[in-house]
Amino acid sequence: MPSEPIETEFANPPVLSLEQEEEYHQLERAGPVTRFSSTHTQVSSPAATGLHELEKSYSESGYYVVKFEKGKREDPREWSHTRKWIVTLGAAFLCLSVAIGSSIVTGDMRGPAIEFGTTQIIANLTVTCFVIGFGIGPLFFSPLSELYGRRPIYVVSMFLYFIFTLPSALAKNAATLIVARQIAGIAASAPVCNVGGSVADVWAVEECGLPMAVFSATLFIGPCLGPMIGGWIGELAGWRWIYWVLFIFVGFCFIVVCIVLETLAPVLLRKKAEKLRKETGDDRYRTLEELERMSFE
Template sequence: MSQGEREKGLEIKLVTFTEGDKEDPRNWSKGTKWLRTIVVAYTCFAVALGSSLVVMDMPDVAADLGISLDIVHLTISVFVFGFGIGPLFFAPLSEVYGRRPIIIVSMGLYFVFTFPSAFAKNAASLVVGRALAGLAASAPMTVIGGSIADMWDTKDRGLPMAIFSATVFMGPCLGPVIGGYLSAEGWRACYYLLLGVAGSAWAAASLLLPETYAVVLLRRRAEKLRKETGDQGFMTQQERFKKPVNEVIKTSLLRPLVLLFTEPIIFLFSLYLSLIYALLYLLFFAVPLVMEAQGFSLGSVGLSFIPILIGMMLTFGTILPWQAQYYNKVTEDCEAKGVPVPPEARLPSMLVGSVLLPIGFLIFAFTSYGPDRVFWIGPMFGTGIFGYAMISIYVGANSYIVDSFPPLAASAMAAKTLLSRVCGGAIPMFVDRMYHSKLGYVWASFVLAMISLLMMPIPFAFFKWGAKIRGMSKRSAE
């Protein structure tokens, strides 16, 4: 009991979840958990789709509105920048007010702010609308990692986290596939579809997603008990040492930045995921350049993103089940010894992906010649390997961050999201110049493959020495 509680003469009755408590999200049935996991994953898909659905018909946008192509490219950059900035606000707010209201408000604003771009008559409406939509839509990308941690025990979290991770990348990869043919109806048709997807995600979250954050659920229970009994001694652990909301938000706003620059785990994994995002957004511009050189039409260029999706889907039948089996075996061994399961048990899939990533980009680089020298299947094979590596890395990295910082999962994900989206959003502003420079298509991609190779040791280092590194952190699970 704190000094303030003794002065008030309160007999504290700590409000917690009991064993088998039906209000505890971790005690929901598997069917209920999966339904709500799919709902939150769909909100992520709706947001991720918005980042790339509009990339396939940019010259027509520029011609219709009388603006430069650089301004149109800016609509991708500002949308992705919003992904990075928004979590700095949404993550701490979710830790004060809960996951549900933040997700619903975020998706509602995403829907509303897509209208200015869909009906834009000038560059200002287009760019500002995209910037506000990206900022508004950023909550699911960071809050949902915490939502999954709220519902699923650590040992069962692998597949739900994999599905969440897949939707984050499946959305951007499906965007050009859909947009390539939808653009035949005019560039606004892509925005009209985006309005429908955003609106349906907002409705699904509003109707099907309850609160999952234990702190908020217990606070509500304590408030109800105080009201019913008149006994002010009922309170949660957080209420016992409650700080003013403005102080909590101020601290939480800074927390992602503090985590990013003081925690080696978060900084290095965020750096690696920044490379993944940069490479993905680069392909949105590089693949059309390479495939148009092969003589592909606009619609066919969109289809050339399908190998990335195939690579992603193959992970669900190969490396991700293997990763789950490995983690379960480690869990059984740790339970037998009575010790915690180390987060490093999440990393084997990332180890494989880190080896495949530079291989995929090397293949893409050296098959990026015209049709007179290389058959078109070459670059597609390289992007397929990239898709496989991307999910393998992302699932392992996300799970490792969440398991290493469970109480700070939302803030840790916000830190990761900030750096990775800033790097990804910068790509559209220079990728055309890079591929049309003296480097050419081949050597521009080769440089990126070498950067991937240089970063490959990161997961291997943490797999071997991660426990020691976490042991030096006051914030980590250990």
């Protein structure tokens, strides 16, 4: 008898008792497996039990396992709603700048084609190459954000996006314009692939519906606003001013990203451990992530 397709399993999810559902909710509120609080939630989940035992084994080996202290709002998921929304809106604003940047140049595509004596197809590459960058950048920015945190990746990517928008405004030929747009597109991809992670860092699963909707909306609104803004600027001031306005806008976004807080829990814990080691001179202060990495070396 043929086995049922895998879709059948998802169409008929397991039915949990109220007690089991509460255990899963408690485990979720405790955060991802790399998060810890000073008081552990007592649930019968094998994952929670295993992590507790792992932490206990390292403590017995003489290490001080660094974790978030309950009530001190060190964990991003314990931040106030105001602080969470500041992070969410700031990150979403970065996505808006990227989405607008992808389409604003369509406001005047004939301008560069006429000035550089090239075809409309070549001029269209300024959009094509920028969007192609969205597929290249995440290959590097996504894993790097998990190692070094969200904020450093945002800062570096927005700085590069800012810098490489300038050659587009000053371009003397089509090649310069296209290459600058390609590099700017790669740099601009970081917010698109990482903002969802920033939202998940600060909001629990049952709370992140609206924040995710706000973030997602910017990706759809931006490409709609871009041609309208670009067309108006191109009509009044010419195609180069489209890039100058984008350059100024991205520069403002770069200032915004410099004040956005780090949200990745393992990175915050690592900084806390480094601070404790520096203050005490004791190298035994380690995060669970660091101890796990050391065990494989």
